[in-house]
Amino acid sequence: LTQNGTRDIVCLEDFVKNSTKLDDEKRVVNAVKEDNVEQVSPPISSPLVRFEKDPGVTEVQVQTEIVHAAIHLPAATQTTERLRVLETLASAKIPLFLIKMQPSGLSFALHERYAEASENILKGAGVTYHFTRNLVMVSPVAGAMRDLSGIMAQIYEALVVADVAILQTGDSYNAVHCLIPAIDTDRAVESLTRQLLNKGETPL
Amino acid sequence: MKILVQKFGGTSVTEKRRGDAVAKVIKAMQNGWKVVVVVSAMGRSGDPYATDTLIDTLYSVDKTVPPAPREQDMIMACGEIISTVLFAQALRARGYESVALTGGQAGIRTNYEFGNARIEEINPHYILRMLEEGKVVVVAGFQGTTLPGAITTLGRGGSDTSGSALGAALKPHATEIEVEIYTDVDGVKTADPRVFHDQEGKLIANHHAPQTLRTATYQEVAEMAHMGAKVVHPRAAEIAHQYHIPLWVKSTFEDAPGTLITVDDANTSPDAFRVTGVTNTGKLAYLRFELPVFAQEDRTQIELQLYKLLQQEHIPLYLNSIDGCGFAFAISREHLIRLREMLDGLVIPINLGGPYGGSGAQSNSATRRRPPYGRVYLLGLGITGGMRGRAYQTQRELLKGAEDFVEVHALEAEVTENCTVVSVIANRFQQLPGVMAKILRVLHEANVIVYQTADSAYSVSALVPEDDAKRAVRALHEAFHLGEGA
Numbered sequence: 001l002t003q004n005g006t007r008d009i010v011c012l013e014d015f016v017k018n019s020t021k022l023d024d025e026k027r028v029v030n031a032v033k034e035d036n037v038e039q040v041s042p043p044i045s046s047p048l049v050r051f052e053k054d055p056g057v058t059e060v061q062v063q064t065e066i067v068h069a070a071i072h073l074p075a076a077t078q079t080t081e082r083l084r085v086l087e088t089l090a091s092a093k094i095p096l097f098l099i100k101m102q103p104s105g106l107s108f109a110l111h112e113r114y115a116e117a118s119e120n121i122l123k124g125a126g127v128t129y130h131f132t133r134n135l136v137m138v139s140p141v142a143g144a145m146r147d148l149s150g151i152m153a154q155i156y157e158a159l160v161v162a163d164v165a166i167l168q169t170g171d172s173y174n175a176v177h178c179l180i181p182a183i184d185t186d187r188a189v190e191s192l193t194r195q196l197l198n199k200g201e202t203p204l
Numbered sequence: 205m206k207i208l209v210q211k212f213g214g215t216s217v218t219e220k221r222r223g224d225a226v227a228k229v230i231k232a233m234q235n236g237w238k239v240v241v242v243v244s245a246m247g248r249s250g251d252p253y254a255t256d257t258l259i260d261t262l263y264s265v266d267k268t269v270p271p272a273p274r275e276q277d278m279i280m281a282c283g284e285i286i287s288t289v290l291f292a293q294a295l296r297a298r299g300y301e302s303v304a305l306t307g308g309q310a311g312i313r314t315n316y317e318f319g320n321a322r323i324e325e326i327n328p329h330y331i332l333r334m335l336e337e338g339k340v341v342v343v344a345g346f347q348g349t350t351l352p353g354a355i356t357t358l359g360r361g362g363s364d365t366s367g368s369a370l371g372a373a374l375k376p377h378a379t380e381i382e383v384e385i386y387t388d389v390d391g392v393k394t395a396d397p398r399v400f401h402d403q404e405g406k407l408i409a410n411h412h413a414p415q416t417l418r419t420a421t422y423q424e425v426a427e428m429a430h431m432g433a434k435v436v437h438p439r440a441a442e443i444a445h446q447y448h449i450p451l452w453v454k455s456t457f458e459d460a461p462g463t464l465i466t467v468d469d470a471n472t473s474p475d476a477f478r479v480t481g482v483t484n485t486g487k488l489a490y491l492r493f494e495l496p497v498f499a500q501e502d503r504t505q506i507e508l509q510l511y512k513l514l515q516q517e518h519i520p521l522y523l524n525s526i527d528g529c530g531f532a533f534a535i536s537r538e539h540l541i542r543l544r545e546m547l548d549g550l551v552i553p554i555n556l557g558g559p560y561g562g563s564g565a566q567s568n569s570a571t572r573r574r575p576p577y578g579r580v581y582l583l584g585l586g587i588t589g590g591m592r593g594r595a596y597q598t599q600r601e602l603l604k605g606a607e608d609f610v611e612v613h614a615l616e617a618e619v620t621e622n623c624t625v626v627s628v629i630a631n632r633f634q635q636l637p638g639v640m641a642k643i644l645r646v647l648h649e650a651n652v653i654v655y656q657t658a659d660s661a662y663s664v665s666a667l668v669p670e671d672d673a674k675r676a677v678r679a680l681h682e683a684f685h686l687g688e689g690a
Contacts (some may be wrong), residue, residue: 176659
């Protein structure tokens with residue numbers, strides 16, 4: 001959509017919401033008269049305060065200063081080596097996320113503040129690793145994300161259109177997480193917002 | 205006035221068990237509450253007025269003609285309406301004034317999405333008036349009306365959602381408000397008790413039975429529900445969270461205190477960082493696509509094309525991951541046959557162009573190119589064990605003729621069927637280092653293979669063989685000391 005197109009849609013939505021609000025107010029007044037009740041509450045929600053989130057993405061969150069670690073482990077002892085690496089990092093109280101079993105070993109993300117300590121631990125453990133720094137995690141958030149077919153296609157499309165490389169993905173019930181280069185943050189958020197947020201009630 | 209919203213599920217409002225539910229209402233009134241009751245349709249599938257039975261009745265007219273969504277919602281809403289009237293009558297028979305309301309009469313207005321409507325607004329004035337007159341208000345759950353008055357149903361968890369939303373709507377008019385969700389268990393459990401008992405109902409040796417949580421946060425409950433626990437529906441928890449409504453989960457048939465669902469407050473709650481429960485959900489198939497080393501730059505484009513195809517077929521995907529030599533995701537197993545039909549033998553073109561330039565705006569008709577004019581990837585998605593599908597074999601032969609003009613690469617998927625997800629609900633997972641390590645250690649020692657993992661702010665999940673799921677749940681439940689007396 002062009003920016004003008006987007007603006008037109010938003011205006012149309014506002015128009016519908018405002019019309020609805022007026023109708024509602026009339027309806028409440030009528031209801032009050034019919035029932036002869038002196039003190040009657042108006043509807044407690046306005047068009048801006050919904051009881052339920054609309055299906056679809058409601059916001060795009062960004063977590064900055066992320067490092068991605070790829071750990072290469074020998075195939076023969078991969079299961080036990082994965083455990084050894086994770087337990088060693090856990091004993092040093094290093095929080096990890098986006099933890100993935102990889103054919104070549106293991107990968108995870110961590111905050112930059114833990115990167116140096118993690119590197120020292122991994123060196124000490126004698127494992128081969130590769131850290132990719134200067135990353136962010138962008139996360140489109142929606143209610144019941146996993147029930148929304150097509151959301152991954154739209155997220156990928158938004159990032160591909162913006163020429164943003166995706167290093168890793170993860171999903172939870174209310175978000176899809178994408179690890180991308182920090183330098184691309186603004187472009188990614190702008191594209192995701194345009195692709196996912198400005199769609200009114202269109203189910204994804 | 206103190207207002208209590210009590211929601212009773214289908215098993216609590218059957219003729220046989222309705223008396224227990226009515227007793228809960230009377231007890232609340234004796235404790236000074238004004239009570240709004242929300243009821244589901246009576247019984248479960250197969251019972252005369254259960255929702256499934258009503259739908260079957262509609263289809264019995266002519267199975268070949270799908271009903272209009274609007275009319276289907278009308279008949280589905282009848283189960284709750286019948287339940288409402290009978291519940292109100294049961295109260296009347298015990299000497300309590302009551303009034304039965306449909307969702308629309310209770311002021312619940314929804315959008316137009318028949319079958320899965322969203323509550324947009326509630327005008328509670330009629331409920332308030334009835335409460336002020338001393339009546340118990342019995343509202344049909346799972347339903348509302350559109351602005352012009354068409355009946356809509358709220359989809360999964362609809363009655364829980366009705367209860368929670370009514371609590372939110374009544375809150376500004378109450379000195380005190382609470383919502384109680386009554387079920388046939390005594391609260392939110394740390395795991396499904398059925399997993400811990402044998403066929404004779406005896407507790408499996410060397411295990412502690414799941415315990416009922418005294419409190420849980422809205423996020424924990426929403427996560428547990430999404431990950432397979434049959435507790436409060438996440439929609440209801442989200443509304444209660446948004447409007448700060450204390451939400452109780454209790455048993456209709458016992459006097460146990462139940463579980464209070466409240467705000468997650470890291471500053472005040474001693475349980476802010478904790479493991480809450482273990483769940484299991486999903487019959488999944490896991491697909492991993494391995495790309496040739498030289499093709500890594502095409503990975504995103506290939507993924508995009510695949511995901512678009514899945515979007516067209518309305519197939520959600522889970523547990524996405526990217527690795528150094530490919531990508532992977534899981535789908536519900538029910539979609540696997542369709543997916544195999546779609547993907548096996550599929551040709552994905554990348555940067556395909558003719559002799560006079562690439563596709564799109566980059567083409568330059570002044571320069572004649574030499575082949576190859578781009579790349580195509582041929583997908584192979586065979587049966588478990590790695591055998592390629594028939595469509596792949598056929599396409600492979602056909603594409604031999606094109607190899608003088610385009611690069612043709614095989615892209616084969618390894619399919620692991622019969623998987624499921626076992627999740628540990630861990631409040632603020634990222635502040636709990638070592639949860640994933642512990643999960644993998646426990647599963648390793650229980651001889652459970654882990655295909656993939658996933659984590660979010662409130663859970664850590666492992667994709668495991670379905671046959672091992674119960675053993676995995678029990679092992680994790682023990683390891684995190686979640687059982688009674690553990």
